[in-house]
Amino acid sequence: MASYCHRRYVSRLFQNFGKLQPKSKAGRDQDVGLSCNSHKLMMYNDVVAQSYAGGFHILPLGLRALEKLIRLVDEEMQGIGGQKIAMTTLAPESLWQTSGRWAAAGNELFKLTDRHKHQFCLGPTHEELVTRLLANIAQISYRHLPIKLYQITRKFRDEMSPKYGLLRGREFEMKDLYTFDSSQETALETYVEVCEAYNRLFDRIGVPYVKVAGATGIIGGNLSHEYHYLAEVGQDSVLLCDRCGVQMNKELAAEDGRLPSACQMPASQCELQERKGIEVGHTFYLGTKYSNPFKAVFMDSDGSTMIDFQMGCFGLGITRILQASVEALSTETGLRWPGLIAPHQIYIIPKKDGSHSDDYLALAETLSDTLTRKHHLRGEVVIDDRMNLTIGRRQVDADRLGYPYMIILGVKALESPAQYEVVDTASKETTFMSLDQLMSFT
Numbered sequence: 441m442a443s444y445c446h447r448r449y450v451s452r453l454f455q456n457f458g459k460l461q462p463k464s465k466a467g468r469d470q471d472v473g474l475s476c477n478s479h480k481l482m483m484y485n486d487v488v489a490q491s492y493a494g495g496f497h498i499l500p501l502g503l504r505a506l507e508k509l510i511r512l513v514d515e516e517m518q519g520i521g522g523q524k525i526a527m528t529t530l531a532p533e534s535l536w537q538t539s540g541r542w543a544a545a546g547n548e549l550f551k552l553t554d555r556h557k558h559q560f561c562l563g564p565t566h567e568e569l570v571t572r573l574l575a576n577i578a579q580i581s582y583r584h585l586p587i588k589l590y591q592i593t594r595k596f597r598d599e600m601s602p603k604y605g606l607l608r609g610r611e612f613e614m615k616d617l618y619t620f621d622s623s624q625e626t627a628l629e630t631y632v633e634v635c636e637a638y639n640r641l642f643d644r645i646g647v648p649y650v651k652v653a654g655a656t657g658i659i660g661g662n663l664s665h666e667y668h669y670l671a672e673v674g675q676d677s678v679l680l681c682d683r684c685g686v687q688m689n690k691e692l693a694a695e696d697g698r699l700p701s702a703c704q705m706p707a708s709q710c711e712l713q714e715r716k717g718i719e720v721g722h723t724f725y726l727g728t729k730y731s732n733p734f735k736a737v738f739m740d741s742d743g744s745t746m747i748d749f750q751m752g753c754f755g756l757g758i759t760r761i762l763q764a765s766v767e768a769l770s771t772e773t774g775l776r777w778p779g780l781i782a783p784h785q786i787y788i789i790p791k792k793d794g795s796h797s798d799d800y801l802a803l804a805e806t807l808s809d810t811l812t813r814k815h816h817l818r819g820e821v822v823i824d825d826r827m828n829l830t831i832g833r834r835q836v837d838a839d840r841l842g843y844p845y846m847i848i849l850g851v852k853a854l855e856s857p858a859q860y861e862v863v864d865t866a867s868k869e870t871t872f873m874s875l876d877q878l879m880s881f882t
């Protein structure tokens with residue numbers, strides 16, 4: 441039974457509370473800090489709201505999209521045997537001293553002191569905590585391996601210049617997976633398996649991406665790849681050559697001494713391009729860099745030898761992916777979402793028609809209930825019930841919010857047989873459909 445509470449009425453949704461976008465481009469650009477298109481659109485449409493510099497509240501529309509993205513990530517991580525956990529946010533200084541990162545991470549760590557004068561940091565990444573977690577478990581045997589633990593939690597980094605909203609925040613959601621293997625060989629198999637899961641995930645999201653060889657930074661290890669969305673606002677530079685196949689972060693080329701040209705072709709044939717990228721994911725093979733100092737070991741098959749785990753760690757910037765995909769797809773005036781994570785799928789606009797307006801609204805409600813019931817679209821269908829506004833005026837808002845499909849209920853929707861006007865938001869293509877066609881289409 442579809443019930444009233446599954447209906448979503450625009451007039452009661454927390455979206456665009458009269459905070460209309462300034463009309464001129466100059467006016468829009470004046471907004472302090474709103475320096476990229478996706479950030480502006482997300483602020484103007486109440487997807488996020490700033491709490492402090494580099495910290496953002498995620499509002500209902502943003503959270504619906506974020507939760508859908510998290511579901512996709514869960515599917516892919518659990519598809520390769522990942523088990524979800526939630527580690528503490530606070531990490532004791534002593535563990536970060538053991539890894540040598542308390543000093544190495546420098547000012548990026550948010551540090552705090554408890555009443556007993558013990559120091560902690562707010563976790564920016566969790567290699568120390570997860571390695572200690574495994575070190576504290578006695579009797580892990582080779583038979584238990586590989587172990588794959590992941591979490592999707594808030595991470596904290598005191599970024600020098602937080603910028604572009606969720607793209608570079610001082611707190612943000614990250615998916616971090618940690619893997620524990622018995623040998624280098626199996627650890628590298630796990631590494632490939634996780635990269636394949638990342639490829640599947642990014643294919644499903646549908647925004648074009650590149651995978652490049654990456655620098656290892658303070659995480660350490662000696663094999664690493666990064667996933668990037670190519671975009672002008674990206675803060676990384678990636679080097680790509682179709683001819684020789686080189687794909688690498690410029691930082692890595694600089695570290696390796698491979699600049700000025702990372703291309704392996706003779707200069708006359710090189711087609712190396714430098715592009716700006718947004719780093720949306722990062723994979724590392726760590727070896728025993730953490731297991732060794734933390735004494736995280738397993739019992740080998742001989743029943744007596746204790747061996748250091750071979751580890752890998754794999755990050756995804758969840759809130760960064762959310763905004764970066766909006767950045768890649770949106771127009772200057774309208775949000776566009778990857779289909780699988782759009783906050784709502786369908787936006788129904790019933791005609792304003794004097795005393796007949798109620799009939800159109802009632803039809804919209806019936807249609808919303810039917811679609812919801814038939815396609816398990818609970819919460820996915822939104823009715824624009826602002827019956828004092830013309831269809832055209834409400835279409836402008838629908839376009840701005842960018843839900844994949846609009847259904848316009850005009851005169852033909854009350855005729856017999858009824859015809860519903862379906863608009864594909866991205867292509868603007870309009871099709872008239874009967875109820876049957878509509879039901880099999882969505």
Ligand code: ATP
Nearest residue numbers: 606607608609612614719720721722755756757760
């Ligand atoms: P960047 O080079 O952009 O500073 P990073 O290399 O320091 O990122 P990692 O330590 O590799 O980041 O963290 C894993 C993932 O977390 C990154 O690939 C990115 O998607 C995301 N991430 C890192 N820093 C931020 C941030 N400040 N805001 C949002 N997401 C972030």
Ligand code: MG
Nearest residue numbers: 548597599657
């Ligand atoms: Mg960083």
Ligand code: MG
Nearest residue numbers: 657676719722
């Ligand atoms: Mg980086």
Ligand code: MG
Nearest residue numbers: 666719721722
């Ligand atoms: Mg990185």
